[in-house]
Amino acid sequence: MGRYVIRRLLQMVPVFIGTTLLIFVMVWGLGDPVAAMFGDRTPDPATAAQIRHDLHLNDPLIQQYWIYMSNVFKGDFGNAWNQQPVTDLLKTAYPVTLRLTIVAFLIEAIVGVALGVFAGLRRGRFFDTGVLAMTLIVVSIPTFVTGYVLQYFFGVKWSIVHPSVGEGAPFKDLLMPGLVLAGVSLAYVARLTRTSVAENTRADYLRTAVAKGLPRRRVITNHMLRNSLIPVVTFLGTDIGNLMAGALVTERIFNIHGVGYQIYQGIVHNSPATVVGFVTVLVIVFLLANLLVDLLYAVLDPRIRYA
Amino acid sequence: MTVIDDISDVPTPDAKLAPLLEVRDLHVEFHTRDGVAKAVNGVNYSVNAGETLAVLGESGSGKSVSAQAVMGILDMPPARIPKGEILFQGRDMLKMSGEERRKIRGRKIAMIFQDALSSLNPVLSVGYQLGEMYRVHQGLSRKDAKAKAIELMDRVRIPAARERVGDYPHQFSGGMRQRIMIAMALALEPDLIIADEPTTALDVTVQAQVMELLAELQAEYNMGLILITHDLGVVADVADKIAVMYAGRIVEDAPVHDIYSKPAHPYTKGLLQSIPRLDQKGQELYAIKGLPPNLTRIPSGCAFNPRCPMAQDICRTDVPQLHPVGTARGSACHFWKETLGE
Ligand SMILES: Nc1ncnc2c1ncn2[C@@H]1O[C@H](COP(=O)(O)OP(=O)(O)OP(=O)(O)O)[C@@H](O)[C@H]1O
Numbered sequence: 001m002g003r004y005v006i007r008r009l010l011q012m013v014p015v016f017i018g019t020t021l022l023i024f025v026m027v028w029g030l031g032d033p034v035a036a037m038f039g040d041r042t043p044d045p046a047t048a049a050q051i052r053h054d055l056h057l058n059d060p061l062i063q064q065y066w067i068y069m070s071n072v073f074k075g076d077f078g079n080a081w082n083q084q085p086v087t088d089l090l091k092t093a094y095p096v097t098l099r100l101t102i103v104a105f106l107i108e109a110i111v112g113v114a115l116g117v118f119a120g121l122r123r124g125r126f127f128d129t130g131v132l133a134m135t136l137i138v139v140s141i142p143t144f145v146t147g148y149v150l151q152y153f154f155g156v157k158w159s160i161v162h163p164s165v166g167e168g169a170p171f172k173d174l175l176m177p178g179l180v181l182a183g184v185s186l187a188y189v190a191r192l193t194r195t196s197v198a199e200n201t202r203a204d205y206l207r208t209a210v211a212k213g214l215p216r217r218r219v220i221t222n223h224m225l226r227n228s229l230i231p232v233v234t235f236l237g238t239d240i241g242n243l244m245a246g247a248l249v250t251e252r253i254f255n256i257h258g259v260g261y262q263i264y265q266g267i268v269h270n271s272p273a274t275v276v277g278f279v280t281v282l283v284i285v286f287l288l289a290n291l292l293v294d295l296l297y298a299v300l301d302p303r304i305r306y307a
Numbered sequence: 308m309t310v311i312d313d314i315s316d317v318p319t320p321d322a323k324l325a326p327l328l329e330v331r332d333l334h335v336e337f338h339t340r341d342g343v344a345k346a347v348n349g350v351n352y353s354v355n356a357g358e359t360l361a362v363l364g365e366s367g368s369g370k371s372v373s374a375q376a377v378m379g380i381l382d383m384p385p386a387r388i389p390k391g392e393i394l395f396q397g398r399d400m401l402k403m404s405g406e407e408r409r410k411i412r413g414r415k416i417a418m419i420f421q422d423a424l425s426s427l428n429p430v431l432s433v434g435y436q437l438g439e440m441y442r443v444h445q446g447l448s449r450k451d452a453k454a455k456a457i458e459l460m461d462r463v464r465i466p467a468a469r470e471r472v473g474d475y476p477h478q479f480s481g482g483m484r485q486r487i488m489i490a491m492a493l494a495l496e497p498d499l500i501i502a503d504e505p506t507t508a509l510d511v512t513v514q515a516q517v518m519e520l521l522a523e524l525q526a527e528y529n530m531g532l533i534l535i536t537h538d539l540g541v542v543a544d545v546a547d548k549i550a551v552m553y554a555g556r557i558v559e560d561a562p563v564h565d566i567y568s569k570p571a572h573p574y575t576k577g578l579l580q581s582i583p584r585l586d587q588k589g590q591e592l593y594a595i596k597g598l599p600p601n602l603t604r605i606p607s608g609c610a611f612n613p614r615c616p617m618a619q620d621i622c623r624t625d626v627p628q629l630h631p632v633g634t635a636r637g638s639a640c641h642f643w644k645e646t647l648g649e
């Protein structure tokens with residue numbers, strides 16, 4: 001197990017370098033950050049040259065990347081367009097987005113798996129058909145449509161929840177945005193779980209469990225579920241990235257000032273430090289989440305652990 | 308008043324005389340999209356304690372389905388048992404409640420499946436899967452169950468049982484995995500073991516070892532054994548009697564030596580002729596012509612008639628009943644005398 005963890009950690013290094021370098025190059029192509037700093041005014045050429053030199057803008061790109069990354073690992077993400085340290089922005093924006101993602105993830109995992117398991121066990125019956133139809137509907141409606149519709153009815157018309165998320169993004173305000181964000185993934189999880197459960201109920205090892213005289217409950221919980229959830233856990237893991245990307249859209253609908261808002265501001269104001277800083281942290285969070293899921297996967301499936 | 312209390316424990320005279328397991332006129336059908344597949348059409352067989360019954364027949368003849376019906380592990384639906392009795396120690400299991408049947412499974416009747424790799428749970432250690440028998444049926448603690456699991460693994464001669472008890476099925480060789488399946492079946496010392504092609508998935512050399520182990524343990528515990536196979540070669544050494552199945556029926560039923568020396572059914576004869584023999588090396592192997600019937604459209608009369616070299620008109624119209632041949636055998640062929648006589 002220890003060797004497996006180390007191997008997975010080492011695999012993360014090239015992925016981290018690759019993605020951050022890519023975003024670095026892309027942002028660099030956005031335009032001249034020095035010109036953006038001065039807005040409408042034309043900067044004094046000498047001052048501009050000085051700033052360029054201070055920001056290492058004249059060095060080769062790869063060297064700039066190196067300097068930037070060494071600073072990042074010292075905790076210095078540079079300054080945003082308004083001279084606010086990017087670390088300050090990170091500290092206020094990330095907790096909000098992470099909280100939204102976690103709420104969505106929990107809804108997706110708990111509700112999706114529960115629906116899938118019961119549908120899989122009642123294949124072809126009313127509940128199963130209902131789940132299949134509902135999930136199909138959810139998948140085929142774009143998230144922003146569900147978002148605005150739910151916001152209008154539950155938030156504005158019936159005033160059951162706050163239509164937008166309050167200061168500090170408390171959990172109860174995040175429930176509806178979380179549900180909207182989770183929607184499509186939840187539908188996929190339910191369908192995947194259903195298929196996996198249905199497949200496993202026909203598996204030979206399950207027939208053995210019944211032949212051993214185990215009570216039905218035990219056959220299902222100890223034997224069937226654990227095997228059925230292996231592909232679901234993998235999907236949930238890869239879906240974390242999806243959720244984080246979706247969170248940026250959901251934030252806009254519900255006016256949440258999270259990562260999406262900050263990256264948008266960074267792009268509008270042509271601030272490479274903001275954009276690259278936020279994306280770098282996004283990559284780290286994403287890699288760590290994936291690692292966690294891989295470890296869980298290995299715990300669930302011994303064939304991976306000892307491979 | 309102890310006398311009255313004791314009455315329930317005394318087996319009824321019927322149970323004492325009755326075989327350990329007796330299957331009577333068992334029918335199983337599957338309701339599928341293409342119609343009703345009649346997989347088992349009136350099977351009769353019986354097994355006594357310490358006795359081995361070999362069930363033979365081509366693929367699809369209903370060997371596994373009838374065994375699963377005895378075990379009570381058929382998926383219903385699609386399966387249905389429209390007719391028949393399965394008497395275990397004199398009581399019809401088809402009339403028992405689900406809970407009663409569950410308590411027989413594993414404790415009194417155990418089953419060994421063909422493919423041990425897929426039949427063991429891939430994500431649970433073998434120690435857990437063996438120990439589970441004791442934890443569920445006898446309420447043992449995790450620790451005691453593990454000790455019992457190690458004991459069992461020793462029993463079926465798995466080397467270094469103590470070190471390997473935490474290993475997973477994929478870490479064992481095919482032969483060792485099948486030993487684990489045998490151990491699991493043996494755990495609660497059942498009265499009857501049903502082994503459904505226990506060696507088919509194994510190497511030839513390992514096959515013999517596993518068969519030997521199974522026969523030895525059966526003798527030691529005086530268990531009844533139903534051995535399902537389509538390999539006549541395996542049967543000769545271990546079986547006491549043989550039931551040959553075709554299209555869901557027993558077509559011949561006899562003590563083992565009778566069948567080998569003088570088959571009384573053309574189908575059995577064909578099966579025997581298709582065994583490779585050392586003294587006929589180089590000769591082309593005999594094969595029964597044609598294919599087993601589609602179970603949704605079983606031929607009228609004798610189900611074997613389209614493939615039978617001896618078929619006459621009567622075979623296409625009249626279903627042959629199991630005619631007694633001598634004392635302890637039967638043949639479901641209109642021309643069993645002619646078949647024997649040749
Ligand atoms: N769940 C099912 N649904 C429909 N038909 C089934 C089902 N299970 C078995 N059958 C049919 O029942 C028939 C008998 O199958 P069975 O498994 O008993 O054959 P078998 O004699 O054990 O053959 P083999 O030697 O291949 O194991 C087969 O034709 C099979 O198609």
Ligand code: SF4
Nearest residue numbers: 609612615622640641
């Ligand atoms: S009854 Fe007729 S068809 Fe059937 S096995 Fe006997 S001879 Fe062949």
Ligand SMILES: [Mg+2]
Nearest residue numbers: 370371372503
């Ligand atoms: Mg079979």
